[in-house]
Amino acid sequence: MSMKHLLSDGIKATPPSFVRGILKAASDPEVISFAGGLPNPISFPQEALLESMERVVKTYGSSVFQYSVTAGLPELRQYIADRYNRIFGLALTVDHVIITTGSQQALDLIGKVLLDKGDGVIVEKPTYLAAIQAFSMQQPVFYPVDLTEEGMAPEQLEAALQNPVKFIYAIPDFQNPTGLTYSAGNRERIRGILKDRGVVLVEDDPYGDLRFEGERLPYIGVGKLPGSILLGTFSKTVTPGMRTGFIISENRELLKYISVAKEAGDLHTNIFSQYVIWDYIKNHDLDQHIAKIRTLYRQQAQAMMDAMEQYFPPEVKYTRPEGGMFLWATLPEGVSAMSLFPKALEKKVAFVPGDPFYTDMKNLRTMRLNYTNADCETIREGIRRLGGLLEELIER
Numbered sequence: 353m354s355m356k357h358l359l360s361d362g363i364k365a366t367p368p369s370f371v372r373g374i375l376k377a378a379s380d381p382e383v384i385s386f387a388g389g390l391p392n393p394i395s396f397p398q399e400a401l402l403e404s405m406e407r408v409v410k411t412y413g414s415s416v417f418q419y420s421v422t423a424g425l426p427e428l429r430q431y432i433a434d435r436y437n438r439i440f441g442l443a444l445t446v447d448h449v450i451i452t453t454g455s456q457q458a459l460d461l462i463g464k465v466l467l468d469k470g471d472g473v474i475v476e477k478p479t480y481l482a483a484i485q486a487f488s489m490q491q492p493v494f495y496p497v498d499l500t501e502e503g504m505a506p507e508q509l510e511a512a513l514q515n516p517v518k519f520i521y522a523i524p525d526f527q528n529p530t531g532l533t534y535s536a537g538n539r540e541r542i543r544g545i546l547k548d549r550g551v552v553l554v555e556d557d558p559y560g561d562l563r564f565e566g567e568r569l570p571y572i573g574v575g576k577l578p579g580s581i582l583l584g585t586f587s588k589t590v591t592p593g594m595r596t597g598f599i600i601s602e603n604r605e606l607l608k609y610i611s612v613a614k615e616a617g618d619l620h621t622n623i624f625s626q627y628v629i630w631d632y633i634k635n636h637d638l639d640q641h642i643a644k645i646r647t648l649y650r651q652q653a654q655a656m657m658d659a660m661e662q663y664f665p666p667e668v669k670y671t672r673p674e675g676g677m678f679l680w681a682t683l684p685e686g687v688s689a690m691s692l693f694p695k696a697l698e699k700k701v702a703f704v705p706g707d708p709f710y711t712d713m714k715n716l717r718t719m720r721l722n723y724t725n726a727d728c729e730t731i732r733e734g735i736r737r738l739g740g741l742l743e744e745l746i747e748r
């Protein structure tokens with residue numbers, strides 16, 4: 353029986369994830385995959401997490417297996433508030449933090465709380481494809497604003513704000529997909545533009561801790577713009593499989609509605625995961641652990657950039673990320689990344705063509721490459737194969 357006539361408009365408007373589709377093709381162990389956004393599994397503190405699992409069961413007994421409160425484990429929320437206060441000089445309390453089932457759930461909740469069909473959302477062009485997916489359920493109108501080397505283009509942001517917009521979604525540090533980071537000056541400008549506008553700024557920051565070059569920069573919104581939301585996650589610093597992320601906002605009214613949406617969605621985030629992560633960070637130095645991940649990713653990013661320098665035709669341009677997990681390549685005029693993709697798969701290399709990171713554009717010359725899930729030798733070999741294909745495709 354066909355289901356088409358029974359489906360909601362929301363699900364019909366929501367694209368399936370291109371990356372999840374690719375991941376199937378890339379799961380062939382012979383394929384060198386630059387496609388997913390997987391952290392390097394050697395960074396997972398497995399032994400320490402095993403100890404934490406045992407310890408939390410012994411210490412807290414049935415509480416770690418019982419239903420729990422929607423906002424999340426208070427100790428973990430307090431830890432998050434303290435950590436952001438320490439690093440960014442903020443004044444957050446436990447009441448400004450809600451634990452979510454990954455920051456992906458936060459995106460879903462924000463869409464549900466703020467959007468009706470036809471409402472405007474300003475996004476970067478390109479942006480995180482699973483954010484497009486999450487917001488699409490509510491059938492908004494997307495207003496993409498160009499992403500430059502400095503971040504979202506301020507003049508275009510001003511122009512986009514002339515539309516009936518509910519929120520702006522931005523990834524200011526090591527953006528997914530481009531690896532770009534907003535400059536200090538541009539953050540300041542955007543803050544000025546958004547001041548007293550009556551819109552929400554959503555800053556999604558899963559990668560900020562993974563800076564391997566330069567200095568950490570202040571957020572645009574939190575602590576400065578009263579309607580702002582900051583999203584964080586333990587996915588890239590501890591493990592993604594525990595599905596533990598968080599929403600920070602000083603706007604308690606907004607948090608109240610988000611909490612109601614979360615209640616309706618899943619009651620609360622897996623409490624066992626929350627206890628384990630809390631125990632892990634209480635008994636270990638998270639900053640030291642993150643420093644090791646940074647060193648690892650610095651080497652992997654460098655290996656990819658060195659290999660691109662050596663094997664990619666000079667017409668191919670690419671970003672040089674200061675942190676995070678991705679870089680973004682732009683092919684010369686006339687070369688489509690989508691048509692390179694099947695050829696690359698034949699050579700057992702996967703990447704993500706740029707198309708799904710745009711709300712309104714097809715057949716592009718851009719591609720996302722992840723460098724965190726293969727060792728340096730493998731990265732080099734994958735880039736060598738891609739370089740060979742590009743040499744064949746580029747007409748001179």
Ligand SMILES: Cc1ncc(COP(=O)(O)O)c(C=O)c1O
Binds near residue numbers: 457528592597
């Ligand atoms: C920009 C961005 N936001 C959110 C997420 C989701 O992360 P989580 O594992 O916390 O749900 C990702 C994951 O790759 C991401 O890149």
